[in-house]
Every structure is written in structure tokens, then in C-alpha cells.
Amino acid sequence: MSEDFLICFFDPENDQIVKRPLEDMVKILLPSQIDISFQLESLKAQAVIIRTNLIRNSLKLGGKGCEKYENVDLCKSDHCHDFYSLEELKDIWKEDFEMNIEKIEKAVKETEGDILTIEGKPIMALYHNTCGGSTENSENIIKNKVVYLRKVLCDYCIESPNWEESKEYFLEEIEKKLNIKFSKDDLFKKGEISGYIDNIVRDEENRVRKIKIGGKEFTGSEIMELLDLSSNRFYICPVSIKIVSRGSGEGLGYCQYGGNEMARRGHTYKEILDYYYTGIKVERCLLPSIKKPLMGKVILIDPGHGGEDFGYVGNNGLKEKDIVLSLSKEIKPKLERLGAKVYLTRNKDENMLLNKRTKMADSIRPDFFISFHMDFFANSNNRGCKAYYFRGDEESKKLGVKILEEIERDINIKNKGVREGDFYLLKNLNTSSLIIELGYLSNLEEEKKFSDKRFIKQFSEAIGKGILQYFEY
Ligand SMILES: [Zn+2]
Ligand SMILES: [Zn+2]
Ligand SMILES: [Zn+2]
Incomplete structure (x- = not known):
């Protein structure tokens, strides 16, 4: 758990x-x-x-x-x-x-x-x-x-020791921190701090006649004496402020x-x-575990072509429809063991229209639709695996990158990268989708590899790892 x-x-x-x-x-x-x-x-x-x-x-x-x-x-x-x-x-x-x-x-x-x-x-x-x-x-x-x-x-x-805390600031510090300026003139003239110092009365020479401090009234001369000031013409101005926080x-x-x-x-x-x-x-809380890391994920795997639609055929007669079906059948139980729910659009050699495949996706609503194909090219030197995603579908792009990385690392198939594609399938699916072209049937060496059951197995393992990588992080 x-x-x-x-x-x-x-x-x-x-x-x-x-x-x-x-x-x-x-x-x-x-x-x-x-x-x-x-x-x-x-x-x-x-x-x-x-x-x-x-x-x-x-x-x-x-x-x-x-x-x-x-x-x-x-x-x-x-x-x-x-x-x-x-x-x-x-x-x-x-x-x-x-x-x-x-x-x-x-x-x-x-x-x-x-x-x-x-x-x-x-x-x-x-x-x-x-x-x-x-x-x-x-x-x-x-x-x-x-x-x-x-x-x-x-x-x-x-x-708590943090119930109350007090901090003392000089006025200059406050001015700096708050980016303000106190008007000193005002402070000098008035100097009252409500509740502390009130009702200052001065004569025309600015000598203090009366002043109320802490609620008690004094004359200017009394304050001069008590606070040891040199004159009864004095002004009161704050120097620092103490702020108490709770x-x-x-x-x-x-x-x-x-x-x-x-x-x-x-x-x-x-x-x-x-x-x-x-x-x-x-x-x-209920969580996916190490043993079932794909718990809750749904993947629809689409082996391309089928039936009378062979897809591409290699020089030695290997057919695209057979490669992608046997690969898909290898992958399904692997992902299921990791906890995912996996569907195949076809699990036997039958023809299936593209719109039937997209309809299936609409009813299953998988996290990903992954379609497998092979490529073929006039230049028989072309080799390697590539993937297509629909423009803007960043998650499928990420998944494609992970899968191709694993394929390159584990079974040494050239990584031709993940690119945008404009295929019917990608355009018509309402779900994240990826088309993976596993390799080239026009390349003799790759055709030979894909005819080997062990190779298909390794290939499916690499794809499974890529999918796991994507969902893990
Ligand atoms: Zn509390
Ligand atoms: Zn194809
Ligand atoms: Zn951080």
C-alpha cells in the first residue's frame, strides 16, 4: 500500500x-x-x-x-x-x-x-x-x-514564546523601509501623542504654559525641572516606535x-x-503501489492495418499487419501486470476501418491511444523508429520521447525523434494519441530483426518501460 x-x-x-x-x-x-x-x-x-x-x-x-x-x-x-x-x-x-x-x-x-x-x-x-x-x-x-x-x-x-513579539524602529529606519518621509516641522510644532502627551499650550514665545502627560497636567516649568531641561521652551518629537505583534x-x-x-x-x-x-x-489514502504503478490508467493499443490490408510488406515477405499485432499482444499483458487497463483495437488478423478505431477510443476514453505501424522508404538505408503526435498534444509528445528513449537504449534502434503529424487518426481522436512507426520494412536488416520473436518481445519490453517512465515522472 x-x-x-x-x-x-x-x-x-x-x-x-x-x-x-x-x-x-x-x-x-x-x-x-x-x-x-x-x-x-x-x-x-x-x-x-x-x-x-x-x-x-x-x-x-x-x-x-x-x-x-x-x-x-x-x-x-x-x-x-x-x-x-x-x-x-x-x-x-x-x-x-x-x-x-x-x-x-x-x-x-x-x-x-x-x-x-x-x-x-x-x-x-x-x-x-x-x-x-x-x-x-x-x-x-x-x-x-x-x-x-x-x-x-x-x-x-x-x-507560546511567539505569542507576542515587539520590535523597535528608529524613525529613519521606518522612513527607509516604508519609503516615506515624516514631516519633521509638524512634529516639532505640535508634538502631541494622543493619550500620552496632549493639550500643549504655548505662549507667543513658544514657551510651554501647560502640558498634559499621561493624563496629568503640568506647567512647562514643572517639566523643565522634573526632566532636567535647560528651558521651558521645549518641543517633543518621537525618535523611535515600538511595534508589538501577536x-x-x-x-x-x-x-x-x-x-x-x-x-x-x-x-x-x-x-x-x-x-x-x-x-x-x-x-x-489509497495509492498506486510499486507493484501496480499504472493502477487507474487506461491504454488503448491499436495494431495498424489487418485482414486484406497488409500495410507494408518487406522484401522477404514480412507484413506490417503481423508485426504490429504480435507486438501489441506482447505489450498488453505487460502493462496489465503493472496495473493498467489495456484494450486492443483488434486482436486478430482482421481489417478494421479507421473510424471504427476512433469510435472505440471515444467509448473507452483511454489515457492514451497508441497506434503501431511500420514505415517503408525508397532508400533502403533508412532505419529507425519515430513517433507522431497531434499538434499541441504535449503529453503525447512527452510519452513519445520516453518510449523512443527506451527503445534506443534497450534494443539499440535508431531514435528518429518525435514529431507533429497530421494523420487522420491523430486528427479524429478525442484523446491523447501517438502513432509509432517501429522501423523500416524497406531495410533488410530491420526486416530480419522484426521477424525474430525474441526481438518483438524485447521491443515490447522497451515500450512498456517508456510508458512506465512517463507515468512515473
Ligand atoms: Zn493559537
Ligand atoms: Zn501502417
Ligand atoms: Zn521546489
Whole structure:
């Protein structure tokens, strides 16, 4: 089940693509996303959040993956998620290493396969360190209203070190950061700060007659004496401003410190998640596994020609219709073993009109329609395999590239590339489609190869691998 499902990440530091089973990936990410000293139930809640986000982003499951590096689910950097290696964790945790690893194993094991869903789909499981009193409605931060990211009250996080934070800025710093200019003249003339310093009354010489500070009235001379000023003609101007903020992060979704406190008070991870994500379910996810990586995929294979339509015929009498049929029959069980549902447009030597083939595609609605043919050319030196896709059909193009790469690598057939084609089939199919011209019957050497059953077998294996490659990443 889910332990077989692979997550693929790119490590830019080592320029490496690494694949890890889903559950391992949750363990790898957990220590960098939450304080390890937290309660077990709150670590479990975080494990479910991590797993949910991994599933939601998985390319194989139709997610977006990392949008910086191609063809990976995430990258090991601040762009997606940076995380610690085991060596680094040993350094950080020292004598607590074994204990902490055990805690992580437990948090992941006890939530194995659990994800957060709404209407059966994984949610965008946002979280933050400390909400500071309440979480936020999504539309105030990310513009769109997400039903499960609703404001909930939370004073569970009141003990968090991040509950409140203050920062002090000099006015010059504020001017720089906000790209503004305070009007100093005004400040000098007035100098009142409502609630702190009010009602300054001056005489015509600008000496302070009366001033109210902290709600108490003073004369200018009293202030001169009490604050040791050299004159009662004084002005008040702010130099710095202290800003106090509540909470840490934008406050969407799960409040980690709040969750920890809930756990301390005896709530389970399910109760915690249910509190912060409105209306969600904690569910076990069903995933394609290593043994059945093509689970859920439908492929319609089309052996060209048939019956009285021989297609091309080689110099030694080998017929296109027979090559493509025996190849298709080899491929079908291979893909089925990988979990795919596979159909053939014909599985015996019979003629079949093109529009019958496209109709079949319309009723089956496969992920891909793959048609096999052979080529023939006046120049008998021409050799190699090529593929055609319909203009704009980028997925079929990608699939074609993968298949031809495997054919070239595994059975040493020249890769003539993937190109746009304008054939009847491609134009009239309402599904992603590919025509593969396996080789040239006008080439003696290739005709000989294709007459060999073992070669057909190898060829079908290479195509199967290409299809698998495409669906894997
Ligand atoms: Zn990334
Ligand atoms: Zn909170
Ligand atoms: Zn043909």
C-alpha cells in the first residue's frame, strides 16, 4: 500500500534526484517542521499535515509538484521544504537522537496513510507556529475563500514564546523601509501623542504654559525641572516606535503551539486537526503501489492495418499487419501486470476501418491511444523508429520521447525523434494519441530483426518501460 508509493525530490545542493517511499518522506520532513519536544499527538497531527501536502502535490497523482525544478514532487530548499539529514539531526539532538527518532517513528507509524480530505480530496493543509488568539479566514490572506480555512478562536497558544513579539524602529529606519518621509516641522510644532502627551499650550514665545502627560497636567516649568531641561521652551518629537505583534505567521489553518496545548490537555491528533480545519475528514489514502504503478490508467493499443490490408510488406515477405499485432499482444499483458487497463483495437488478423478505431477510443476514453505501424522508404538505408503526435498534444509528445528513449537504449534502434503529424487518426481522436512507426520494412536488416520473436518481445519490453517512465515522472 502506501509504503510503496514514492515521492521524488530534488536536492539542489548535491544536484541529485532522490526517491523515497511516502511514509519515509513524512519522517524526513517532520523534524524540520515542528518542535520535536512537542506532545506526541501534536507531532501526529503534523505528520498527517505533511502527508496530506505530499499527496496533494504529487505529480503522479495529478499535483503540481515543485514549480522551480521540473519533474519532481518537491525540492530540498526553501522553495519547497528544506530539511535536515540524519547526520545533521545527530549533531543537533546529540544524546537525545535515539529518543527523538523513536518519537518520530511512532508519530508517523500511528498515523500511517492518514490524510486530511474534503469531499474525498486532499486539502491544502496550511499551518503556522502561533496564531496569537485566533486563526484567519483564508480570503483575508490568499484572496480565495477556502471552506476549511476558517477563523477559529485559539488561546491554546498563549504560552507560546511567539505569542507576542515587539520590535523597535528608529524613525529613519521606518522612513527607509516604508519609503516615506515624516514631516519633521509638524512634529516639532505640535508634538502631541494622543493619550500620552496632549493639550500643549504655548505662549507667543513658544514657551510651554501647560502640558498634559499621561493624563496629568503640568506647567512647562514643572517639566523643565522634573526632566532636567535647560528651558521651558521645549518641543517633543518621537525618535523611535515600538511595534508589538501577536502570533507568528499568517494564521491560516493549524496553530502548532495551540495543537500542542490541546494535546497536553488530552486531545487526540484527530480532534486537534478537526478543530483547526473546518469540516475536514481524517481518512486513509489509497495509492498506486510499486507493484501496480499504472493502477487507474487506461491504454488503448491499436495494431495498424489487418485482414486484406497488409500495410507494408518487406522484401522477404514480412507484413506490417503481423508485426504490429504480435507486438501489441506482447505489450498488453505487460502493462496489465503493472496495473493498467489495456484494450486492443483488434486482436486478430482482421481489417478494421479507421473510424471504427476512433469510435472505440471515444467509448473507452483511454489515457492514451497508441497506434503501431511500420514505415517503408525508397532508400533502403533508412532505419529507425519515430513517433507522431497531434499538434499541441504535449503529453503525447512527452510519452513519445520516453518510449523512443527506451527503445534506443534497450534494443539499440535508431531514435528518429518525435514529431507533429497530421494523420487522420491523430486528427479524429478525442484523446491523447501517438502513432509509432517501429522501423523500416524497406531495410533488410530491420526486416530480419522484426521477424525474430525474441526481438518483438524485447521491443515490447522497451515500450512498456517508456510508458512506465512517463507515468512515473
Ligand atoms: Zn521546489
Ligand atoms: Zn493559537
Ligand atoms: Zn501502417
